[in-house]
Amino acid sequence: xxxxxxxxxxxxxxxxxxxxxxxxVLRDVVGLTGTKFGCGIALCGACTVHIDGVPRRACITSVxxxxxASIRTIEALETTPVGRSxxxxxxxxxxxxxxxCQSGQLMSAxxxxxxxxxxxxxxxxxxxxxxxxxxxTYGRIRAAIKQAANEIQHTTPEGAQ
Amino acid sequence: MNRAHALALLCxxxxxxxxxxxxxxxxxxxxxxxxxxxxxxxxxxYFTEAAKVLQxxxxxxxxxxxxxxxxxxxxxxxxxxxxxxxxxxxTKELPCSSCHGPENAPTLGGRVKxxxxxxxxxxxxxxxxxxxxxxxQICEQIKDPKRNGNRTLAQIxxxxxxxxxxxxxxxxxxxxxxxxxxxxxxxxxxxxxxKTGAHCQQASL
Ligand code: FES
Ligand code: FES
Numbered sequence: 001x002x003x004x005x006x007x008x009x010x011x012x013x014x015x016x017x018x019x020x021x022x023x024x025v026l027r028d029v030v031g032l033t034g035t036k037f038g039c040g041i042a043l044c045g046a047c048t049v050h051i052d053g054v055p056r057r058a059c060i061t062s063v064x065x066x067x068x069a070s071i072r073t074i075e076a077l078e079t080t081p082v083g084r085s086x087x088x089x090x091x092x093x094x095x096x097x098x099x100x101c102q103s104g105q106l107m108s109a110x111x112x113x114x115x116x117x118x119x120x121x122x123x124x125x126x127x128x129x130x131x132x133x134x135x136x137t138y139g140r141i142r143a144a145i146k147q148a149a150n151e152i153q154h155t156t157p158e159g160a161q
Numbered sequence: 162m163n164r165a166h167a168l169a170l171l172c173x174x175x176x177x178x179x180x181x182x183x184x185x186x187x188x189x190x191x192x193x194x195x196x197x198x199x200x201x202x203x204x205x206x207y208f209t210e211a212a213k214v215l216q217x218x219x220x221x222x223x224x225x226x227x228x229x230x231x232x233x234x235x236x237x238x239x240x241x242x243x244x245x246x247x248x249x250x251x252t253k254e255l256p257c258s259s260c261h262g263p264e265n266a267p268t269l270g271g272r273v274k275x276x277x278x279x280x281x282x283x284x285x286x287x288x289x290x291x292x293x294x295x296x297x298q299i300c301e302q303i304k305d306p307k308r309n310g311n312r313t314l315a316q317i318x319x320x321x322x323x324x325x326x327x328x329x330x331x332x333x334x335x336x337x338x339x340x341x342x343x344x345x346x347x348x349x350x351x352x353x354x355x356k357t358g359a360h361c362q363q364a365s366l
Contacts, residue, residue: 019267021269039271040268040269040270040271041268041270041271041273041276042259042260042266042268042276043240043241043273045241048259054256054258054259055254055255055259056258056259056260057259057260059268059269060260060262060266060268060276061262061266062262062266065262065263108254108255111254111255112254112255114254115253115254116253116254126244126252126255127252127254127255129241129242129243129255130241130243130255130259130260131241132241
């Protein structure tokens with residue numbers, strides 16, 4: 001089945017079975033390998049992307065369910081102020097250990113800050129509980145989200161976005 | 162074949178049965194209770210039979226005692242840990258729809274064969290918590306407009322018989338045992354219960 005997908009602002013025509021998970025299309029067909037496969041059962045969050053702004057697990061999202069939705073992946077993170085602040089905070093605090101979970105962590109963090117410009121520890125824990133890090137970088141992730149939120153509030157007059 | 166061999170063979174047969182092969186739990190239709198002469202007792206019998214569905218893990222998992230759903234036939238905590246949020250569809254930044262799409266999604270590998278989904282996937286409101294309640298307590302709660310979403314009994318009857326998310330319990334996706342019987346028989350039991358006065362067993366009985 002041939003289908004058009006809007007990924008990071010670019011339209012891609014892909015020819016895959018309609019029940020193919022988006023994650024397979026991103027990685028194997030379109031060549032965007034930043035989004036990772038962790039569990040394949042919507043449990044770990046490594047495959048998190050944004051679909052029309054909502055964080056979704058690409059491993060269990062079939063292409064047929066996407067329609068004209070706008071898909072954004074880790075490769076487009078740097079195109080928003082929130083994304084750039086998160087990248088900077090991640091580097092400043094050296095959040096990453098092995099790195100495998102981090103694109104999913106960052107996409108969840110970006111969705112969090114887009115909806116909540118000044119999250120409390122509890123807000124962060126509630127949202128980021130959907131992303132597993134086997135290296136245990138949770139403490140640094142929380143600190144980096146706070147740093148990014150702070151920076152966005154002080155550098156962008158209208159806050160997030 | 163001696164007894165030990167027969168037993169071993171039986172064990173192998175049962176061990177190799179998947180959930181999909183497991184016999185569906187039966188649900189008796191209202192006619193099964195015709196012989197109960199007392200109207201209130203018959204009404205209560207309809208509800209008690211219907212409660213095999215209400216008390217089934219496919220229903221209880223999203224009618225939890227706290228604002229966090231549970232999973233599996235043993236009602237273990239939902240992994241990952243998620244919150245109901247203000248509208249029972251998760252928080253805005255981690256909504257249920259992050260993982261639960263409009264229909265059950267098969268997985269490619271892993272011991273979880275599918276991730277459940279439905280257009281209206283959501284958690285029951287706090288007033289409709291069922292976990293930890295007796296059947297009599299659930300019965301009273303379902304009748305109470307303050308706790309049942311301000312529904313009349315006629316609306317409850319229609320909701321339970323026809324609602325698509327309620328119906329998911331009989332089509333829960335690969336790897337999950339469905340609720341007993343069918344939504345049709347369940348709806349008939351609820352209708353019969355309402356028609357006979359919607360009696361609940363006294364909590365003290
Ligand atoms: S790979 Fe999708 S949630 Fe783990
Ligand atoms: S940094 Fe290694 S899994 Fe998260």
